[in-house]
Amino acid sequence: MTEDFAAIIMKLREVEEDVRALIEEAQDRADKILEEAQSSSHRIYREAYLEEVKRMEEEASRIIEDARVEAEREASSILVKAEEMLDELRAKARDRFEEAVKLVLKEVMEGSL
Amino acid sequence: MIDPLVNRIIEDARVKAQRIIDEAEREAKAMIEARRREAIEAARREASSIIMKAEVEAAYLKRRILVDARMRAKWMEIVEKNKLIEDVLREAARRLENMPRDDRYRRFLEDRIYEYGVLAGGGDLEVVLSEDDRGFKLDIDRIAERVEATVGIPTTIRVSDSRLKSRWGVVVRRLDGSVEIDGSLEAVFERLKPKLQPMLARILFMGV
Numbered sequence: 001m002t003e004d005f006a007a008i009i010m011k012l013r014e015v016e017e018d019v020r021a022l023i024e025e026a027q028d029r030a031d032k033i034l035e036e037a038q039s040s041s042h043r044i045y046r047e048a049y050l051e052e053v054k055r056m057e058e059e060a061s062r063i064i065e066d067a068r069v070e071a072e073r074e075a076s077s078i079l080v081k082a083e084e085m086l087d088e089l090r091a092k093a094r095d096r097f098e099e100a101v102k103l104v105l106k107e108v109m110e111g112s113l
Numbered sequence: 114m115i116d117p118l119v120n121r122i123i124e125d126a127r128v129k130a131q132r133i134i135d136e137a138e139r140e141a142k143a144m145i146e147a148r149r150r151e152a153i154e155a156a157r158r159e160a161s162s163i164i165m166k167a168e169v170e171a172a173y174l175k176r177r178i179l180v181d182a183r184m185r186a187k188w189m190e191i192v193e194k195n196k197l198i199e200d201v202l203r204e205a206a207r208r209l210e211n212m213p214r215d216d217r218y219r220r221f222l223e224d225r226i227y228e229y230g231v232l233a234g235g236g237d238l239e240v241v242l243s244e245d246d247r248g249f250k251l252d253i254d255r256i257a258e259r260v261e262a263t264v265g266i267p268t269t270i271r272v273s274d275s276r277l278k279s280r281w282g283v284v285v286r287r288l289d290g291s292v293e294i295d296g297s298l299e300a301v302f303e304r305l306k307p308k309l310q311p312m313l314a315r316i317l318f319m320g321v
Contacts (some may be wrong), residue, residue, distance in 0.1 A: 008115050015119050019126040026130030030137030037141030044145050045152040052156035053163075060167030067171030075182030079144070082186030086193050093197040093317040097204070100316045104205035104309060108301060109221055 123240035198313045202306075205299055210280040219249060222283055223256055226270070229285035230260035236270040241284040243277040 093100075138299035211230060226240050238257075242249070253270045261268040270285075277284065279298035 010243075011115050011119060011124075015122050019122060022123075022126045022130050026133040030133045033134070033141050034144075035135040037144050041145060041148040045148045048149040048152035052153045053160045053234070056156070056160045056163050060163045063164070063167040063169045064174060070313045071175035071178035077177050078179070078182040078186055082189055086189060089190070089193055089318060090197070092320070093200075094284045096317050097201060100201040100313050101205050101208065103312060103316060104201060104305075105208060107305060107309060107312075108205070108209060109217075 139149060189284065194318060198277055198310055201313055201317070202302060203307070206281075206302065212250060212281070214246065219251065222246065222249065223251055225283050225296050226251070226253075226285055227256050227259050227295060229283070230256065230268065230270065231263050232294050233285055233287055233292045235260050235264040235266035237288040238268065238270045238285055239273040239288055241273045241275045241277055241286070243280045243282065245280045246283075247272075247276070278302060 123140050222242075230238055239261075240251075240253070255274065257268045257270040260270070263301075279295050282297040283300060284293060284297060
């Protein structure tokens with residue numbers, strides 16, 4: 001019985017060593033994971049920062065381009081309306097051309113020059 | 114009897130070891146994610162002026178494009194109105210040059226010679242006529258008398274050998290060259306334009 005107990009204690013001591021080794025190995029691996037994360041964080045920070053700045057620059061370009069497209073659409077509409085107004089102007093002037101010419105002749109022939 | 118207990122201890126140790134690794138991985142992932150968020154916030158904070166500048170530039174660009182378009186539209190209107198007024202003046206000039214040389218035209222010329230003679234202050238005057246009006250019977254002596262009576266200075270008028278470039282109008286000048294009143298077609302139109310342009314604009318473009 002005493003011999004059995006001694007064997008058990010011996011066995012448990014061996015297991016304790018195995019357990020310690022197992023935990024130490026895990027702890028080493030965990031430390032390495034954290035160390036790698038720590039060392040890569042600077043690169044991650046830089047990449048994320050540059051990516052975000054690039055995204056904002058693209059957003060800025062889009063804002064300007066959208067404004068340009070919208071303004072050119074409005075400008076085109078202004079010029080189309082202006083052309084329509086010119087057509088109206090020409091038509092009115094055509095209708096009143098004779099009256100205008102007669103006014104000039106009257107002013108020249110009857111006015112003081 | 115001991116083996117199950119040993120196995121259990123080993124198994125528990127493996128679970129604990131795996132938990133340590135899992136926890137480290139979670140922590141590493143969280144650390145990297147936090148760093149990434151921190152970078153994005155810093156970029157947004159520092160580059161927020163990029164968006165603000167873009168918004169200002171966009172507003173300026175839009176305003177400039179619209180102002181250009183409105184100015185261009187206004188310029189097109191001004192150019193077209195001027196062209197239409199010039200068309201009228203050109204047609205009026207054409208009709209004046211081709212008008213019949215009748216009594217009405219003769220009276221018109223005589224009145225202008227008198228008027229210009231008075232403006233010149235009388236004296237020794239000459240009139241320059243167009244080639245078309247050269248053979249016209251104008252009562253030059255009577256006009257000279259009228260001018261003399263108006264200005265109180267002895268006046269003579271003769272028809273010059275020179276000719277107007279235009280086919281209409283008259284120029285009266287002193288023989289000594291000190292005074293010249295230009296009543297040629299071009300000169301009359303130049304003088305009348307400031308008065309005629311708004312009148313023509315009212316007629317041609319009223320209500321547009």
